Amino acid sequence: MAHIIPFKAVRPTRDKVSLVAARSYQSYTKEQREARLRDNPFSFLHIVNPGYKFDKEISGQARYSLVKNRYLEFKEEGIFVQDDAPCYYVYKIVNREGREFNGIIAAASALDYENDAIKKHEDTIAYKEVVFKDYLKTVGFNAEPVLLTYPDNNVIETIIKEAQEKRAEFEFTTTYRDTHYLWLVDTPKTIKSIQEEFKNMPAIYIADGHHRSASSYLLYKDLKDANPDHQGDEDYNFFMSYLIPESDLKIHEFNRLVKGLNGLSKEEFLIQLDTFYRIENRGKTPYKPSKKNHFSMYLDGDFYSLYLRKTVYNIETSLDGLDAQLLYKTILQPILGIDDLRNDIRIEYSNGKNDIVNIKSAVDSGEFTVGFGMVPATIEQMKNIADDGLKMPPKSTYIEPKLRSGVTIYEF
Template structure:
């Protein structure tokens, strides 16, 4: 069963919501970040990155205290306001042909610890501890964990009825997205939603493995304080059919001492190779890979006889690692090796071509996206996907809804 809870959120005043909310901090280049901070005094970027110009010169402790102070300033100035009672929200994002709709709620730490909220990615302990310290010192989180639930006609109908009401927010953003938020605050509707989620045996983390792990670590550290908000972490719950899964493509700086001809010869042990010349070729099916090398594209078809029976070994990202990245290019640590970088699949293949043509990288590989069935099977078997296997949308806007701890 899945236990979800409403919470007393902090959110922007209606007249400033379009100015306050922002993309996640990592989405901005240095130039963009400086421009937004200079141009928009209401941006939540001022909260999550105070003293931007001096950020590299101060300790993490001072930076976290600066975040808290700026957050308190926003509340005192009523840029951010407190919800009067615990509520759920329906949140919809319309973005370039996709419409994502889900429920903002608190997800249970107990469910996470018991394995009812399943994960498919590994975490880096230093990142988990860093974000745990951030949560402990600032006392709030505005980046929910993206969690999927099985398709439900009843929940879809409930959401559809809620969307007939007037929203509390409806605004557009500079990246041409439309964001709409509805509040669920009547007790009967809150009870109905909780009861229906209790009938769902398992939920699956799509994005936010580090955030959920940090929330658990904070709970274990501070549970003796009796703060019930620590029993949950903010989540954006969305039907598994409503997420968009992209691949992460790979670009590598060198051929590990191999010549182009030797490298292609070694590739032929595991792949049927078809030149595509200047065609911006992307894989059309599982077990297909694109490659850009020395000014030309290639289609790589994994040989049928090589396929394994394990779901993990049959993941395209794992196949590329097992047959190319590790044995041929000498890359062992996909997270930390400086010779490899990653490009989200939502970006054009031409981005990879340009990066290789500029000379900083020697070769690029394009993958076919993983599907939700593979993700769930990996999670159900308590297996871990290779790093950077998926880039999943939707992405939540920082500062839209704040969960206080």
């Protein structure tokens, strides 16, 4: 049973939403950030990078306080306006390839996160959870929804399609050539129907945003403990989410790039690799795997295919069959000596939306020694791992859609 409720979003005015909306701060290069901050006074980046106003790098609690100040200034200047009544927000993204993502922006329950009605498939890092929780507690808002996914539902699909028959409240295209649309759903009957459909679902799943979900849960616990009159319906009991049906979710792989061969020569490395895999040299032509438990490798100017020898690797759990886990257990850890996938500086990740050619370029440049490509995980694998209470290795999935910050804001 999932408790998904409408809320009163703070939103940019229609004429400024395209200027306000921003990708996540980390996705910009330094040059891109500086250009947007210099040329666009309405960008949400001005809120999350408040030091720009003072030409100074500011961090920690001082930055959090300034973020809140910049946000309040945007409200005072009428750039942001809060809706008068709670709404669900039907949201559509059409990316540059023409793929559509249709879902609902709403508030999800922190208690559902605690009770596993919102299921997780990825480990989080404790200190990152606490840092972002402290940030949320100071600024008092959340501007980037967590991406949740639910089983395809005919009632919700019909509601989304009916909402989209009207003129969109927002319609804007980004410089990435993705077009975004937003519609308000505020009629009591429709709101009740949406709530009931989510209540009838045994569980929904985090697709992207595990750290943000965990931080929102920590914030809920802090504010609950600090409130002697806690009732359970306060805004801090919920966090903003974008819920899309499983069929709309697009999962890409994350490829692996590694520096060095753990002291091994190329020949010694290939001999050890032969224990787990049947190896074929594919030459200079870029090669991409086509099925699970099958990897591509780029090493010293050549592409290789790696086929798992199943007699030497037992698949006993849902996690064991995940390619990211398989690669870790058979190559990265035992041969290349990489135990800590989150913190070892020898490994980096390249999302599979970028071509396999990126692996070749990274290795040919000398920055990395070897690269591994794989096929994407499936939604069924992700759900099975979450249902079994297991956790994927970091960077197991690169999931679309990616939302913009600042289009809808949730205050608590």
